[in-house]
Amino acid sequence: MLKKYGSMIVAAALVAFMIASCKPKKKDDGPVDTGKSPYQSKNDEGTISGVIKFDGTPPDRKRIDMGADANCASAGGEKLTEEVLVTDGKLANVFVYLTGGPVDQFSFQPPSDPVVLDQKGCRYDPHVLGVMIKQTLRILNSDQTAHNVHPTPKNNPEWNESQPPGTAPKEKTFNRAETLIPVKCNQHPWMKANVGVLAHPCFSVSAQDGTYTIKNVPPGNYTLVTWHETMGEQKTQITVGASEKKTQDFTYKSSVAYAPTSLRVEAALILP
Amino acid sequence: MLKSESSIENFPTRGLHRFALAVASLTLVLLVVGGLVTSNEAGDSVPDWPLSFGRWLISSDYFVANIRYEYSHRFIAGMVGFSTFILAVWAWRSDSRAWMRKLGWLAFAAVVAQALLGGARVLTGEAGKPFIAVPHALLAQSFFGTIVAIAVFTSRSWWEQSRVKFSAVDARTARLTVYSVGAVLVQLVLGAGFRHRAFGIIPHIIGAVIVAAVLLWTAMTVVARHKGERSLRRPAITAIALLIVQLCLGVGAYLARLAAAGDAQPLEPMISLTVAHLTVGALLLADLIVLMLRCYGSLAPERAEKTFAAPRAEGVVV
Numbered sequence: 001m002l003k004k005y006g007s008m009i010v011a012a013a014l015v016a017f018m019i020a021s022c023k024p025k026k027k028d029d030g031p032v033d034t035g036k037s038p039y040q041s042k043n044d045e046g047t048i049s050g051v052i053k054f055d056g057t058p059p060d061r062k063r064i065d066m067g068a069d070a071n072c073a074s075a076g077g078e079k080l081t082e083e084v085l086v087t088d089g090k091l092a093n094v095f096v097y098l099t100g101g102p103v104d105q106f107s108f109q110p111p112s113d114p115v116v117l118d119q120k121g122c123r124y125d126p127h128v129l130g131v132m133i134k135q136t137l138r139i140l141n142s143d144q145t146a147h148n149v150h151p152t153p154k155n156n157p158e159w160n161e162s163q164p165p166g167t168a169p170k171e172k173t174f175n176r177a178e179t180l181i182p183v184k185c186n187q188h189p190w191m192k193a194n195v196g197v198l199a200h201p202c203f204s205v206s207a208q209d210g211t212y213t214i215k216n217v218p219p220g221n222y223t224l225v226t227w228h229e230t231m232g233e234q235k236t237q238i239t240v241g242a243s244e245k246k247t248q249d250f251t252y253k254s255s256v257a258y259a260p261t262s263l264r265v266e267a268a269l270i271l272p
Numbered sequence: 273m274l275k276s277e278s279s280i281e282n283f284p285t286r287g288l289h290r291f292a293l294a295v296a297s298l299t300l301v302l303l304v305v306g307g308l309v310t311s312n313e314a315g316d317s318v319p320d321w322p323l324s325f326g327r328w329l330i331s332s333d334y335f336v337a338n339i340r341y342e343y344s345h346r347f348i349a350g351m352v353g354f355s356t357f358i359l360a361v362w363a364w365r366s367d368s369r370a371w372m373r374k375l376g377w378l379a380f381a382a383v384v385a386q387a388l389l390g391g392a393r394v395l396t397g398e399a400g401k402p403f404i405a406v407p408h409a410l411l412a413q414s415f416f417g418t419i420v421a422i423a424v425f426t427s428r429s430w431w432e433q434s435r436v437k438f439s440a441v442d443a444r445t446a447r448l449t450v451y452s453v454g455a456v457l458v459q460l461v462l463g464a465g466f467r468h469r470a471f472g473i474i475p476h477i478i479g480a481v482i483v484a485a486v487l488l489w490t491a492m493t494v495v496a497r498h499k500g501e502r503s504l505r506r507p508a509i510t511a512i513a514l515l516i517v518q519l520c521l522g523v524g525a526y527l528a529r530l531a532a533a534g535d536a537q538p539l540e541p542m543i544s545l546t547v548a549h550l551t552v553g554a555l556l557l558a559d560l561i562v563l564m565l566r567c568y569g570s571l572a573p574e575r576a577e578k579t580f581a582a583p584r585a586e587g588v589v590v
Contacts, residue, residue, distance in 0.1 A: 064536045069337040081536045146334060148319055152398040160319040186316035187337045190536040 034199070039106035039218065044242035049213040052094045052206040052226065056254025058086035064190045071145035072122035072188060081190075082127045083230050090210025091252055093128040095180060095196045095227040097203035098238075101220035108200045110135035114171065117183075117193060119147045119163070124183065124193035128229070130203040131195060133177060139163065139170040146187065151195065153181040160186070179227055194229055224248055231256045285426035288362050292423035295355045296558070299416045302352050303554050305345045306412060307547040310467055312538050314338035315405070318346070321394040322387075349387060356383045359422065372425055379422060382415040402470035409464030413457065413557055420558040424565045429503055433569045441504070441570040445497060448490040449564035452511075455483045456557045463553065467546070473526060480522060487515050487560070494563065504570065507563035514556040521549040 061080035066072035085092040114136035118125045122143055131137050139149055141163045150160040155176040163170060174181070174197040185191035196203060204212040217240045224238045231252050240246055283289075309315055317338035318324045324343055325334060335343060356379050363376030389408040396404050424430055459479040466476045494508040525545035532542045 059534075062534060062536050065539060068340075072337070145336060146325075146339075148317060150316055150319075158397045160316055162319050162325055164325075186314065187339055189313045189338060189538060 034107055036105065036107040039102065039108050041216075041218075042242075045216040045218055046240040046242070046244040046246060047213065047215050048098075048217055048224065048238065048240060048246045048248055049211065050096075050248040050250065052091040052096075052210045052212065053249060053251040054084075054086045054089055054091040054210075054254070055251050058084050058254060061085075066122055066188070066190070069122065069145050069188060071143060075121035075143070077121045077123065082123075084228075085127075085208070087208055087210070090206075090208075091228070092206050092208045092210065093126075093228070094206040094210075094212070094250070094252075095128050095130060095194070095203065096206065096212045096214065096250075097130070097179065097196065097198055097225055097227075098200070098214065098217065098222045099225060101222040102218035103200040103202050103220075103222065106200075106218070108132065111201070114138040116140060117195070118142055119149075119185070119191070122147075122188050122191060124185075124191055126193070126205065128180070128194045128205050129196070130205060131174065131197055132201055133175060133197060133199050134173050137172045137174070137195065139172065141165055141167065141169075147185045147191070148187050149183065150186055151181050151183045153178050156181065156197070179225075180229070196227070219244070226250050228252060283428045283431040285367060285431070286428070288359075288366060289423060289426035289428070291355075291359060291362060292419060292426055295352065295359050296416065296419045296423050298348065298352050298355060299419055300551070300554060302345070302348045303412055303416060304547060304551050305341060305348055306409075307550040308341045308543070309345050310405070311543045311546045312338055312341050314341040315393060315401070317342045318394070321391040322346075346390075349390065353380075353383045353387060356380050356419070359419075363422070363426075367426070369425075372422070375418070375422060375425070379415065379418045382411060382418060386411045386415055402465070402468045405468040406461060406464045406470055409468070410457070410461050413460045413554060416554055417453075417457075417557055417561050420561050421565060424562055429566070430569060433566075441498065441567045445490075445493055446564070446567040448486075448493055449560065449567045452483075452487050452490040453557065453560045453564050455479075455486045456553070456560055459483045460553055460557065463550070476522075480519065484515060484519065487511055487556075490560075490563075491515075494567070501570075503566050504563065507559050507566070510559050511556060511563065514552055514559060518549065518552045518556055521545060521552055525549045 061082075061084070064079040064081065066075070066079055082093060110132040115129055115131045116138050117129060118140040120140075120142040122145070141147055144165050146162055146164040148160060148162045149170065150158075152158055153174070155178045156174045159172075161170065174195075176197065177199050178197045180194040180196040183193040183195055202214050202217050204214045206212045219240055219242045221237070221239045224236050226234045234250050234252070236248060236250075238246060238248055320326065324330050324346060330339075330343060360376035360380040364373045367373055367376075386408065389404060389411060393401065393404040393408055459476070459482075462476040462479040465471050466473050491508040491511045494504050498504045525542065525548075528542040528545050532539060
C-alpha cells in the first residue's frame, strides 16, 4: 500500500510538472489579423490635451526599503512609491487613450522607434508607458545589479527573464491589445510598472504636472479613457473635428485614492 | 502508566532514529525558508528550474534580495532530498520491519514529487500558480509529517512499547488524535490557499475554530484519561500550548497583513509573523503525529495488531 501511495504521489507531481513545463501554444501567440483597412491620413488629424487633476489630500507615498540589495540601497533618488504621484494637485502616471471611432475602424502601422523601459536605481522608468501592437519594447538595465523582468498579461503570453547588469537590452513585442499589463521584478518586489498595449497610436501618459497630449487623432467620435493603477478608469465621450485641438481635463478625488487599500482588505475577506 | 521504568539502551534503530531527527530538523528549516519565499514574494525571482540562472551553484553577486530566499530554498531542498534518500536506503538495509522499509521509500517518493511540484510552480504562469503552490505546501507538511513518523517508529519509546505494558489507550481516544492530525492538515491547506491567494481568509478562520475545538477535545481527553502516562500527556499538553501560540500568531499575522496593504513590498512584521505562524503550524502537526502514533502504539494489543503496526510486526501497513 505504501508503494502504491508513493507511486501515486510521484505520478501526480509528474503530471503537474509536465503540464506546467509544456507551455501549450496559446491562442494569442501570433499576431492578430484584424481585417481592418490601413488608416490613410488626410493630414487633418486633431489633438486632444488636458490635465489630470487630483482633488483633496493625496495618500502618503509609502517608503520603499531597498536594504536587501546594496546596489539598490546606494542608488540615488527618492525611495517612495509612485502609484499616486500628485504634484500641486496634478496627477502623474495616468494612461489616457481612445477607444471607438476611427481608431477601432482602421489598422495603424506601429512606429519603428522602440519604446524604452529602463531599470534605473532599482525602479522602472517610466512607471506607466504605452506601446502599440508589434512595436518594440526595449528593456534596459542601467543598474549594477541583476533584475528579472516579469510581465503578467492576460491576453498576451507571460514571460519571466533575468537581466544581469551590463547585458544587452531585451526587445519584446506584444501581439494583442491589453490595458494594462503589470510588469514586476520578483527579485526586488517594489519594482512595478504598467504597460498599455493598443492597436493604435492615440494614447498618452500624464506627466509630473498632470498634463497629457494625444496627437494625430483622426477626426471622429470617441470614448476618451483614463486609467490609473489604483484609482481605476474614467470615461468621457469626445468628438474631434478636422485639425481640431480639443481640451479635456479629468479629476480624480482623494476619496477614491484611499479606496485601493480598503479594497485589498475586502478582497482578502471574500469567500472563494 | 508504565509498569516498568526500564528502558532499552541499545534499541536496533538508534542510529536511524538520530538521522531521522536530523532530517526532520532540516525539513523544518526548509519549511521556514519556503515560508520566507512566499512571504517575500520571491517565488519567481529565479526564472529557470532546475538550474538557477543556468547554474547549479550561483555566484555571490546573484545572492541578493529575493534570490537569497528562493535559492536557499532550492539548496536546502536538495539537501533534504539527498538526506531522505540516505534515510530510505538506511531503513531499507537495517530495519527489520517491512512496512518501515517501505515508509522510507514513500518519504523519498514524496520529496521527489515535492521537487517536481516546486519546479512546476516556477514554470507555471501567474494564473495557475495557486493550483501548484497549494499542493506544494500540503505535500511539504505531509512530507515533514512522514519524516516525524519515521523518527517516532525508530525511537526508543516505540521499541519499548513492545516489551513494556502501557495502560491501554482506548480506540476512541486514538481515533480523536487522527481527527486532530487530519484537521490540522486541512487547516494548513486553507492557510496556504489564503497565502497564495487561491481564496480569502474566511475558510482559514472557520478552520481555525474547528481545529481549536477538535484539538482541545483530543488533548484534554488524552490528559484526562492518561494522567500518569508521560509519553502521551506531554505531547497533549504541548499541543494545547502550541495551539495558543498559533492562534496568537495567526491573529497577529493577519492584522499585520491588513496594516501592510498598499505597501510597496512585503515588510516586517508581516513577514516574520507569517513565517512563525507557518512554522508553529508545522510543529503542531509534528506534535500531533507523535501523539497519534504513541496512542496507536499503546492501544490494547489485540486492537493494535488489527489496526496499527506494532514493532517487529512485519508486513503490517501503516
